[in-house]
Amino acid sequence: MAKSKQYSDLSHTPSFIIRSILGTGFFVVLCTIIAFPVLAGLLASFRPGTELIRRGLAIDLNPTTMSLSNYAYLFGGNEDSKKYFMWYKNSLLITVVSVVLTLFICYFVAYGLTMYDFRLKNLLFTLVIATMMVPFEILMLPMYKEVIALHLIDTYAGVIITGLCSASTIFFFRQYLSGLPKELLSAARIDGANEYYISVRIILPLAKPAFASMGILCAMGSWNAILWPLLVLKGAEKFTLPIGLNTLLTPYGNNYDVLIAGSMFGILPIFILFLLFQRYIIDGMTAGAVKG
Amino acid sequence: MKTKNFLYSQKVAPYVFVLPFILSFVVFWIYPLITAFTMSFQKITPTATDWVGISNYAKLLKDKVFLLAVRNSATYMFFTLVLLIPFPMIFAVLMDSHIVKGKGFWKAILYMPALTSVVISGMLFRLMFTEYKTGQMNLITQALGLGTYKWLKNGWSGMLALLVLACWRWTGVNMLYFLSGLKSIDTALYEAADIDGATPVQKFFYVTLPLLKPTTIYVLTISVYAGLAMFLESYMLWAGNASPNNIGLTIVGYLYRRGIEKNDMGYACAVGVVLLIVALIINFAQLIVNGTFKKED
Numbered sequence: 001m002a003k004s005k006q007y008s009d010l011s012h013t014p015s016f017i018i019r020s021i022l023g024t025g026f027f028v029v030l031c032t033i034i035a036f037p038v039l040a041g042l043l044a045s046f047r048p049g050t051e052l053i054r055r056g057l058a059i060d061l062n063p064t065t066m067s068l069s070n071y072a073y074l075f076g077g078n079e080d081s082k083k084y085f086m087w088y089k090n091s092l093l094i095t096v097v098s099v100v101l102t103l104f105i106c107y108f109v110a111y112g113l114t115m116y117d118f119r120l121k122n123l124l125f126t127l128v129i130a131t132m133m134v135p136f137e138i139l140m141l142p143m144y145k146e147v148i149a150l151h152l153i154d155t156y157a158g159v160i161i162t163g164l165c166s167a168s169t170i171f172f173f174r175q176y177l178s179g180l181p182k183e184l185l186s187a188a189r190i191d192g193a194n195e196y197y198i199s200v201r202i203i204l205p206l207a208k209p210a211f212a213s214m215g216i217l218c219a220m221g222s223w224n225a226i227l228w229p230l231l232v233l234k235g236a237e238k239f240t241l242p243i244g245l246n247t248l249l250t251p252y253g254n255n256y257d258v259l260i261a262g263s264m265f266g267i268l269p270i271f272i273l274f275l276l277f278q279r280y281i282i283d284g285m286t287a288g289a290v291k292g
Numbered sequence: 293m294k295t296k297n298f299l300y301s302q303k304v305a306p307y308v309f310v311l312p313f314i315l316s317f318v319v320f321w322i323y324p325l326i327t328a329f330t331m332s333f334q335k336i337t338p339t340a341t342d343w344v345g346i347s348n349y350a351k352l353l354k355d356k357v358f359l360l361a362v363r364n365s366a367t368y369m370f371f372t373l374v375l376l377i378p379f380p381m382i383f384a385v386l387m388d389s390h391i392v393k394g395k396g397f398w399k400a401i402l403y404m405p406a407l408t409s410v411v412i413s414g415m416l417f418r419l420m421f422t423e424y425k426t427g428q429m430n431l432i433t434q435a436l437g438l439g440t441y442k443w444l445k446n447g448w449s450g451m452l453a454l455l456v457l458a459c460w461r462w463t464g465v466n467m468l469y470f471l472s473g474l475k476s477i478d479t480a481l482y483e484a485a486d487i488d489g490a491t492p493v494q495k496f497f498y499v500t501l502p503l504l505k506p507t508t509i510y511v512l513t514i515s516v517y518a519g520l521a522m523f524l525e526s527y528m529l530w531a532g533n534a535s536p537n538n539i540g541l542t543i544v545g546y547l548y549r550r551g552i553e554k555n556d557m558g559y560a561c562a563v564g565v566v567l568l569i570v571a572l573i574i575n576f577a578q579l580i581v582n583g584t585f586k587k588e589d
Contacts, residue, residue: 016391023391030383031401034460037416038408040428056419056426105312112309116302124310131321133513133575135521137544138564141551142327143320165316168514195305224409226524231552242411249415249531263412270407278400 038267045070045264049256070261080258086237087244090156092269094229094240095222098160102218103211105164110173111199115185125174132167137227144231154234162228163221169214176210177203216277223270241266328568331561338555348562358563360538361546362570364451368542369519371455376462377511383463384470385500399471402464413461414528418444421453421529444530450539457525462518466511473507474500509582513575520571523548543567 040057046066074081113125143162152158180203188198204211226242233239239247245262248255298304335344352358383402387395405413420428421443430440443449477500485495523544527533530540533549541549543563551560 020391020393023386023389024393026386027392027394027398031398034405034464035401036428037413037420037460038404040420041412041416052419054426056422056424057416057428058426108309109313112306116306116309118303118306120310121306124313127317128313131317133517133572134321134325134568135517135544135571137521137523137547138328138568139321139324141547141557141560141564142324142331145327145557146319146324162320165313165320170313194300195302196300196308199309220407224407226410242409245409245411246528249411259415263409263415267408267412271404274403274407275400278396 041260042264045260049258049260052256052260070257071265073257074261074265080255083236083244084258084262087239087241088266090238091223091241094156094159095219097156098163098222099215099218101160102164102166102169103215106166106169106214107173107204107207107211108199109165110170110177111203113170114174114177115182115199115203128167128170128174132171140227140231147232153232154238155232156238158232159225159229159240166218169218172214173207173210176207180206212277216274219273220270328561328564331558332565334558336557344558348559349566351559352562352566357538357541358543358546361541361543362566364539364541365520365522365543365567366570367451368454368458368522369516371451372458372462372519373512373515375455375459376466376515377508379459380463380466380511381470381504381508383467384474385496387467388471388474399464399468402467404464405461406465408461410524410528413457414525414531417453417457417460418529418531421449421456445536445539447537447539450535453529454522454525454540457529458522461525466515469507469511470504473504477503505582509579512578512582516574516578517571520567520574543570 037057040059043059043061043066044052044057046068047060047070048067049070051065074084109128113121113128147153147158147162150158152161184202184206185198188202193202224242225240226246229240230243230246233243236244236247241262245259245266248259248262299308332348333343333345335342335348386392387398392398422430423440423442423445424430425434425440427443429443433439433441441449443453481499481503482495485499490498521544522542526535526540526542526545527548533541533545533553535541544567547560547563547567550556550563
């Protein structure tokens with residue numbers, strides 16, 4: 001007790017203030033460097049696309065060269081705009097569906113692996129770890145052939161289905177769930193609740209922070225996924241946003257107006273989601289320790 | 293009623309819960325994995341599939357482009373481990389201390405790159421590492437009086453660009469992993485260390501570092517994996533799978549080139565199998581050194 005009192009006294013000493021300025025200053029510098037590319041890209045999106053080629057990501061706040069014309073074009077209802085929002089919609093659909101399915105499936109798998117002692121438990125958990133240790137890229141070509149054989153090529157199902165049992169999501173849920181007291185289960189069983197009721201109504205609400213943090217991670221992964229959708233999706237009308245944007249990057253095309261504005265607007269949904277859920281992410285990560 | 297009781301019993305419920313994993317494991321892991329192995333011993337053309345024994349592997353060992361790809365991936369992985377474990381860990385310790393103000397804001401900014409698609413970040417970094425005078429890297433070298441440089445056309449500077457991009461993208465994510473690890477350390481241990489008169493440096497090495505070990509192992513494992521399997525960063529930085537003299541070509545880049553661009557699936561699968569073996573050797577060695585297999589809970 002005396003020790004913590006000493007701390008609070010220390011917090012007003014000049015040495016503490018200097019350390020605080022240095023510590024905070026460090027993150028000011030680091031974050032300025034980190035934020036630079038995206039901020040420069042955002043500024044560039046207000047200048048004509050030809051400027052991007054000629055002058056790169058120059059930081060230029062001259063208001064006379066800046067305009068909303070790239071965005072006006074992007075939202076203008078023209079061919080490019082229609083294509084862009086089609087990709088946008090496809091990405092949204094795939095992201096929402098795969099996040100919801102992945103979260104629930106992985107939660108229940110982790111629940112089974114955490115809350116019970118059964119014969120295959122250790123083996124199965126080892127297998128979960130094993131799947132994490134094989135890079136997806138190795139399975140990519142056989143899976144591609146498999147998806148063709150299953151007639152899932154060029155479908156959203158083909159994009160989504162292979163990633164539903166995400167090992168890292170199961171791993172995270174398991175870590176989170178193993179921090180919860182198992183007495184909750186025995187107490188609920190004494191009250192007559194069945195196993196599935198307990199998993200859905202008693203433990204799941206406690207795992208909400210884990211859902212939030214895994215949700216944002218899955219959403220991010222899905223929204224930004226490139227490699228697998230690039231293989232599975234063939235028709236331009238089915239493309240997701242990253243793949244669509246990538247097709248604008250041809251050496252001959254001069255689509256930098258759409259590309260830069262579209263890129264910046266493409267970051268938006270995931271960034272909004274992150275800002276909304278940030279508290280839950282931090283809660284999810286900090287709530288690992290259980291209060292007895 | 294009997295089946296219901298059966299399905300609802302505590303003996304059966306866990307199997308019901310893990311069933312999706314078992315299905316997904318068989319269909320989207322074991323099966324493709326075995327297929328990858330068998331395909332690597334085949335010559336696959338659109339019209340025929342022939343068994344060719346180990347000739348794909350024999351060819352690989354003499355394939356200079358493949359060996360370059362291996363070297364690029366290994367170099368990249370090594371430097372990402374050096375850069376993306378200690379620094380994010382120190383940043384996390386600093387962030388966790390009471391001297392930093394506005395933590396939420398900094399965390400959000402540091403996490404932002406991970407939210408940005410590789411397509412977009414690749415484009416932004418390509419512009420910053422351009423050989424023209426306007427690129428940020430050349431602005432820096434010009435300010436230092438070193439003139440301009442063709443960053444994406446030379447081996448070491450191309451690798452530098454990839455590593456800068458990797459650090460930019462993953463520093464914040466790894467820091468958040470370490471932060472969550474730090475939160476799980478009992479503060480009583482630090483109080484005890486205080487009573488024993490430990491300095492902050494001693495506290496870091498004798499309390500923080502050992503107790504962060506599970507987090508560190510996790511970050512190490514995913515970094516080995518991500519480093520060896522890196523492809524998209526290179527693909528987007530050079531706007532395609534072809535970089536000058538293959539300076540940005542990675543193992544997966546070569547797998548993609550052979551399997552998808554040149555439709556030589558058998559050879560590409562051999563590339564994948566080699567990647568798998570390398571990844572497994574490194575990860576098992578790492579886990580054995582860290583003693584993960586000793587303590588089963």
